[in-house]
Amino acid sequence: MTLVRLIMTGKAEFQGMGVFLAKVFPNVTFEMELVDSFTSARIQEIPRPGSAPLLIDKFVDGVIAAIDPGRKKPGGRVPDYVVSIDDLELLNLDQPNVVTNAVRETIRRRVRAKWPSLERQSRCFELLRERASFHFLCPMLESYFYTCPSSLEAMDLQLQPDLVPGQDVEDFETRDPSYLLRFNALPATGADQVLRPQTSTWFAKHPKEYLKYLIGGGLAATRIYRETEQGAAALRALIPANALAIANHCRFLRSLIHDLADALNVSPTVELVGESHPETGVYSRPNRLLRNI
Amino acid sequence: MQFLFACRDYRGLAGYVDFKPDGVCVLVGANGSGKSTLLSALEFLKNLFQRTTQSAVALDGGHWGLVNFKATDKPLLLVNLADQQWDLELSPDSFGSYSLYEHIRNGSEELLDLAVSNVSRMSYHGTELTRGEGSFFKLAWDLHQDTAIADLVNFIQNIRTYRHYRLSQLRDHGSRADSGLRLTREGENLFTVLRNWRDQRAFRPSYDFVIESLRAAFPDFFEDFEFYGDAQTVRTKVYLKGIPEAMPVSLIPDGLLVAMLHLAAIGGSPSRSFVAIDDFENYLHPFAIRSLIESIRGIAALRDLCVLIATHSPVVLDEFRTEPERVFVMDFETPNKPIQLNHLRDPEWLSHFSLGDLYSKLEFGARLPRAEASETGDSTMRNGT
Known part of the structure; x- marks a missing residue:
């Protein structure tokens, strides 16, 4: 094998x-x-x-x-x-x-x-x-979990996600007003300015932060997101055809x-319709050092 | 939750030391840099509130060395939580005991000012207080239960610092049976606390937190535990996965017992309180360390706790790789101790490294021989040295 x-x-x-x-x-x-x-x-x-x-x-x-x-x-x-x-x-x-x-x-x-x-x-x-x-x-x-109901179910969300309709999850963005409201007033300070510009835009584009919110059940969280529990369970439950459906x-x-x-040289069980990303999906680059980059 | 703690010339901490931990933080530094002393100072502050001054000093290790040997001023302790502040100076008297000089503030309002010496009476909200053997702050609180300082009092009373767990006592003798719901400083009542949590509905979430976190930290190994004993003693047996017979606690790995103690220390903390654990990594496998930190972060977020982990472990430090502002360093380069790592090194530069690697390579928090430090111009250990 x-x-x-x-x-x-x-x-x-x-x-x-x-x-x-x-x-x-x-x-x-x-x-x-x-x-x-x-x-x-x-x-x-x-x-x-x-x-x-x-x-x-x-x-x-x-x-x-x-x-x-x-x-x-x-x-x-x-x-x-x-x-x-x-x-x-x-x-x-x-x-x-x-x-x-x-x-x-x-x-x-x-x-x-x-x-x-x-x-x-x-x-x-x-x-x-x-x-x-x-x-x-x-x-x-965490972006990919949003494409698949079984992944979301595996995490036992307390709130339902509200994403920008039609947008690729690899360019993730939520429009959830109750989630975003919290971060409009947050000042970015110290190291945060450099490493984590925690503005409402940053939070809107952050699939993991939004998952924490959905699992916690709102701003005063009653449950927490653990990568080794909900994250791993959601990945195991992720259906490839859902993630690659569009x-x-x-x-x-x-x-x-x-x-x-x-x-x-094997056939995947999922039909690969659509293009790969040019940055990691081309195998003929003249300066490549790995197979694809 | 964030608070400010400061001290001056307390034991080995020469000069003024202050820091503002927020959420789950780590404290690192060379042996002898004052990490444990800083935790002791917090415990001392709590004891000065709850007990007589003599008793607090005795619990802190006694009179010898209480004032730093290079001190130029009286030792000072200060705690500030959301603008509620208590600060006190300790002044030794000729009988080998100490007098306290205290201020209590709420924002800009001075509630109690005892900046003058030999005061034995004080007015607080129109009530005449007569100094006993403890602090005026405690006296004022007992009489008035003033809401302006209630958060601060609650915070001080719930300060807990843990170090040197009594593992052999737990293994050999179990825990003394009583109604305790909070782990003692050396953890000797662990089994009693866990049993009491299990049997009281209000504390069941704390019990579940310990069990679930242990299962996550020791997958395919830990299953559950049960309690037994007599009227005087509570003992525990542990069920391991795949083994029908429970294992007596005398035979379980040290790491599992230490993890139980860490989790009980934090699981028993009420909302908006502070817990510190010294030498967190002792006996623990890297996987268990990472898992425990993940659990601790979770409960700290839910309860708005501040947790300070004193450590030398690169594994622990690597769990804070994206949060250098939560790494406090007892560093010898700077007079401001402990200093946040993002103030000691550029955070963008830090983000390219494992913090554990940097600490192992003596990039921060290291005490180097003077000659080497001056020759190289900085404190970095070079390749091959």
Whole structure:
């Protein structure tokens, strides 16, 4: 059976993504690996590496090690394919290309740092180009739950969502007046101005914050959202056909499914109508270092 | 919930120290930097309100070292919650005890001003108060139950700091049976508290919080527990998944027992109160640490609690990666201790790193040999050193 290693950055993904993808590729075995996300920062100028490793370095090191040498246990099996996934996050929503460029640059730097021999470097680069890819959940995993009644049901929401009609959940936006009212008066202060500009617009575009509100039952929450419970349950309950039902929506998710189908040469159980996202769904880029970026 | 706490020249904390924790926060710093002392200062403040001054000092470890050895002024403690404020100076007298000099304020209104020494009587809302062996604040509260300071009194009375749990006592002797509903400082009444919560409807949510959080932190392992004992003692057995026989508490892993204690410490906290846990990570696996923090954040949000976790754990710190403003550092670079991490390092720069990695690499909260710090110009440990 084909073995795919999923390198993910969220606790809910770690517990549920294998189940979700197995619905699309029932003859593939998925094994999980959890690493830190590097996209909680606005990817612009990344600091020069100092004494502590950068998050993007650690993420990329995980991808490299998963394919070369690949095996985790002595005598263990090398995965046939490695898929790394991180949230795009609101901070980088306007610049997926900057993020993929940063991943490419980091791969180049880390492979060169790992092996002094040019021959060994080329072998690693070749393996990565053939058998590894990088994808986004946009802006984060929770967006996709809104496409699927069974996911929402799995989270036992106390309030029903009210989204902007017809809008792609990868460009998530709620118009729920009772939710948004709270945040109009919130001043952004200190670190928040840099990292989390918590304005009503930011909250309107944040699928996880809105889920917390819906699960909590309003402004004075009576229940909490736990990624490892409701998040994982919703992902396991997510029906792929629902998430991909609208042809020009969820293009980053479609890229992921399409990439797996193409790389493994297997047919998905869901019909892939519509386009993938050009940033992660093209396999012929001349400067690519992974299969798709 | 946010509050301000400050102290001056209290024990090892030289000079003026203040901080405003909000929600679930962490406190980090080198050994000897004053993390535990800061928690002790909060406990001391509560005891000065609830007890006689002599008793509070005795509980705090006694007279020796109560005033910082480099102090240039009298020790001061201050707490401010939503503009309600109590501050007090401690003045040693010739008999080895202390007098308190207190102010109580509500906003700009001075409710009690005892800035002069040797005061034994004071007027509060027209009532003559005569100093006893404790604080005037407590005396005024007992007589008037003044709503202008009620939130502050409630907050002070509910301050709890936990450290050095008595694990071996719990394992060997269980807990003494009584009607307690709040975990004691060293956790020796854990089983009694949990049993009482289970049996009282009003406390059932706290009991459920502990059980559900343990199941999440120890999946495929912890199932449930039951209580037994006699008129004097409450003991516990733990049901593990897949094992029909309950396991006596003497055999369960230390991590599970510590997690029970942490959760009981926080689960028993009333709304808008403060809890601190020292050395949070002891005995706990990284998965359990992450899960417990997720649970604690949940209940803190529901009850508007302030929880301070003192730690050296990179795993704990990484759970605050997107919240550097909630990381308080007892840092040697700055006189302002504890300082919020986003004020010590640029938050955008921080967001590219694991906070645990930075702490491990001595990027903040480290005490380095003086020579090395001056040679490198900063406190960063370089590669290979």
